[in-house]
Amino acid sequence: MELSLLTRRTEYEWEIPRRGAMRVPAVIFASEALVERMDRKVYEQAVNVAMLPGIVGASYVMPDAHWGYGFPIGGVAAFDADEGGVISAGGVGFDISCGVRCLLTGVKSAEVRAVQHELADALYGQIPAGVGSTGSIQLGVSETDAMLAGGARWAVQSGWGEARDLERIEEGGQMAGAEPAAVSARAKQRQMDEMGTLGSGNHYLEVQRVSAIFDAALAQQFGLQTDDVVVMIHCGSRGLGHQIGTEFLKRMAETAAEHGIVLADRELACAPIRSELGQRYLGAMRAAINCALANRQILTHLVRRVFAELLPQAALALLYDVSHNTCKLERHGARTLYVHRKGATRAFGPGHPQLPAALQAAGQPVLIGGSMGTGSYILAGTSESEERAFSSACHGAGRAMSRHQASRTWRGREVIEALAARGIIVRSPSMRGVAEEAPEAYKDVAEVVDAADAAGLARKVARVEPLICIKG
Amino acid sequence: MSAHWEHFAHEADVGVRGIGPSKPEAFEQAALAMTAIVADPAAVRPAERVHIECEAPDDELLLAEWLNRLIYEMATRHMLFGRFAIELGPGWLRGTAWGERLDPKRHDPAVEVKGATYTALRVGQENGAWIAQTVVDV
Numbered sequence: 001m002e003l004s005l006l007t008r009r010t011e012y013e014w015e016i017p018r019r020g021a022m023r024v025p026a027v028i029f030a031s032e033a034l035v036e037r038m039d040r041k042v043y044e045q046a047v048n049v050a051m052l053p054g055i056v057g058a059s060y061v062m063p064d065a066h067w068g069y070g071f072p073i074g075g076v077a078a079f080d081a082d083e084g085g086v087i088s089a090g091g092v093g094f095d096i097s098c099g100v101r102c103l104l105t106g107v108k109s110a111e112v113r114a115v116q117h118e119l120a121d122a123l124y125g126q127i128p129a130g131v132g133s134t135g136s137i138q139l140g141v142s143e144t145d146a147m148l149a150g151g152a153r154w155a156v157q158s159g160w161g162e163a164r165d166l167e168r169i170e171e172g173g174q175m176a177g178a179e180p181a182a183v184s185a186r187a188k189q190r191q192m193d194e195m196g197t198l199g200s201g202n203h204y205l206e207v208q209r210v211s212a213i214f215d216a217a218l219a220q221q222f223g224l225q226t227d228d229v230v231v232m233i234h235c236g237s238r239g240l241g242h243q244i245g246t247e248f249l250k251r252m253a254e255t256a257a258e259h260g261i262v263l264a265d266r267e268l269a270c271a272p273i274r275s276e277l278g279q280r281y282l283g284a285m286r287a288a289i290n291c292a293l294a295n296r297q298i299l300t301h302l303v304r305r306v307f308a309e310l311l312p313q314a315a316l317a318l319l320y321d322v323s324h325n326t327c328k329l330e331r332h333g334a335r336t337l338y339v340h341r342k343g344a345t346r347a348f349g350p351g352h353p354q355l356p357a358a359l360q361a362a363g364q365p366v367l368i369g370g371s372m373g374t375g376s377y378i379l380a381g382t383s384e385s386e387e388r389a390f391s392s393a394c395h396g397a398g399r400a401m402s403r404h405q406a407s408r409t410w411r412g413r414e415v416i417e418a419l420a421a422r423g424i425i426v427r428s429p430s431m432r433g434v435a436e437e438a439p440e441a442y443k444d445v446a447e448v449v450d451a452a453d454a455a456g457l458a459r460k461v462a463r464v465e466p467l468i469c470i471k472g
Numbered sequence: 473m474s475a476h477w478e479h480f481a482h483e484a485d486v487g488v489r490g491i492g493p494s495k496p497e498a499f500e501q502a503a504l505a506m507t508a509i510v511a512d513p514a515a516v517r518p519a520e521r522v523h524i525e526c527e528a529p530d531d532e533l534l535l536a537e538w539l540n541r542l543i544y545e546m547a548t549r550h551m552l553f554g555r556f557a558i559e560l561g562p563g564w565l566r567g568t569a570w571g572e573r574l575d576p577k578r579h580d581p582a583v584e585v586k587g588a589t590y591t592a593l594r595v596g597q598e599n600g601a602w603i604a605q606t607v608v609d610v
Contacts, residue, residue, distance in 0.1 A: 039483055066483040069589040069609070073484055094587040094609045131510060131581035132550045132574040190547050201583045201610050239547050242586040242609075246540045253590065254529060267590035402481045403509075403610070407582065432582035472584075 012455035054085025063451035073343035088270035097292030098236030099323035124427035135196035151290030155297035179283025190239030200472035320365035347381035373439025379458035397445035477505035516554030518570035539588035
């Protein structure tokens with residue numbers, strides 16, 4: 001993206017001034033180097049989002065932004081229903097409520113290294129991962145509806161997890177306002193045997209060690225010390241969310257004109273929040289959020305079972321669970337807004353009423369996944385983030401190279417051997433999948449996280465590096 | 473010109489493009505390109521067939537719908553498809569997909585397909601050939 005297109009507000013904040021049909025400006029949070037490497041499509045998509053009815057503040061772009069579907073991935077946009085605001089299936093994405101959760105094990109890396117191969121094999125044996133993998137939990141019709149209404153709370157009540165997990169999950173583990181009846185039979189069918197599965201692509205389960213602490217006080221409040229071991233799970237709402245995204249995208253594209261919405265591009269397909277379609281999507285999307293929360297909860301239970309066998313001294317308390325593809329109704333100042341975060345993480349600052357007592361002083365943990373070779377980051381939400389971008393931060397590294405190019409550049413076996421030489425054990429059913437996810441195919445997550453920190457979106461707390469990676 | 477397919481670059485995901493002397497052939501080739509995201513289409517045996525019918529108000533939405541119906545069949549039947557034959561009319565598509573149950577060892581599937589998007593979605597003619605393309609979320 002050419003810098004000449006932008007007005008520089010601060011070192012890490014850039015504005016696309018309002019012009020033409022834009023209702024608000026667009027604001028990009030990134031270093032100069034990151035902005036220069038951003039695709040020109042991000043600029044176009046941020047401008048298009050700024051034209052949508054009822055948008056409030058600005059069309060925000062996070063430091064890891066890249067070319068998405070209508071909305072940029074790494075985009076944040078809030079809408080006011082009272083001002084004709086819209087909800088967009090593309091603004092949430094196909095993998096509804098895709099997100100990351102982090103478990104604190106309470107053990108040190110030497111304890112894991114002593115059983116590293118056994119632990120990798122046991123996790124790989126227990127966690128269904130990869131294309132076509134199925135879970136051991138088959139839900140009937142009424143159980144599916146209970147899961148869609150109850151989320152992680154349903155999972156805990158069904159025996160997958162502990163009640164104390166719930167306060168460490170956004171929405172207390174249960175998204176209110178879910179409408180299982182708004183979820184199609186096809187979407188439910190697609191989920192039939194996918195509960196408790198990891199998926200594929202960039203989804204993973206990693207055992208990681210804390211390799212650096214950036215803020216000792218915040219790290220202590222999160223229960224993190226150097227060399228501690230954590231488990232990070234990255235996945236979403238599986239087939240159910242994908243099908244809901246697919247169906248509502250089509251319906252919104254077909255009916256935009258009837259709703260009087262002029263789309264700059266039909267991939268921006270949306271519906272007024274106060275319309276029958278908008279409300280139906282909200283109900284279905286919230287049910288998909290619950291599906292993702294339940295799924296990560298079941299995976300957590302499977303991880304605990306494996307650790308109980310091999311490392312019974314591990315505690316596996318939940319640090320936090322964040323979703324980075326959502327639209328949520330939130331209070332911001334005097335207004336109640338529908339905030340779309342597509343490839344962006346909510347980042348509530350200290351004192352936010354939705355945080356549990358133990359996190360009130362620190363702010364919300366913000367979990368940022370990197371590649372399987374470079375590591376991930378744990379940040380904390382800041383008070384400034386509220387005025388910057390409705391309390392939002394980045395979500396990951398973003399690809400530097402297409403899947404096709406990556407699979408032609410590397411062989412999965414070589415990637416696994418190179419990582420093993422660095423003490424990282426990878427288990428995956430697909431060698432081509434591993435090649436496509438090679439660490440070098442991703443951008444430098446450190447640069448993204450540094451920009452988020454410098455822009456005041458979230459504060460860097462710790463870096464974690466993988467010891468074991470289960471890749472779908 | 474014989475019908476063929478190709479992938480095109482998208483930052484996060486994969487673009488699929490079918491090219492053929494007729495519009496139905498371009499649609500069939502786009503479906504083959506989508507299979508190729510997951511596995512080598514040539515390694516998929518035509519052991520079972522699945523019939524698909526769908527509707528949409530225009531050619532482009534029909535292409536996305538066709539691919540999305542295939543994604544649904546792949547996901548729920550745990551199948552891959554390696555051959556397609558379709559008929560197209562105004563706003564409708566009738567097709568058959570031949571394939572087999574996914575065999576992780578033989579197919580080495582790289583990634584599952586989540587949905588066909590409307591990004592770079594286009595159905596049209598170029599230099600006498602039909603093109604049907606879109607970006608697929610993986």
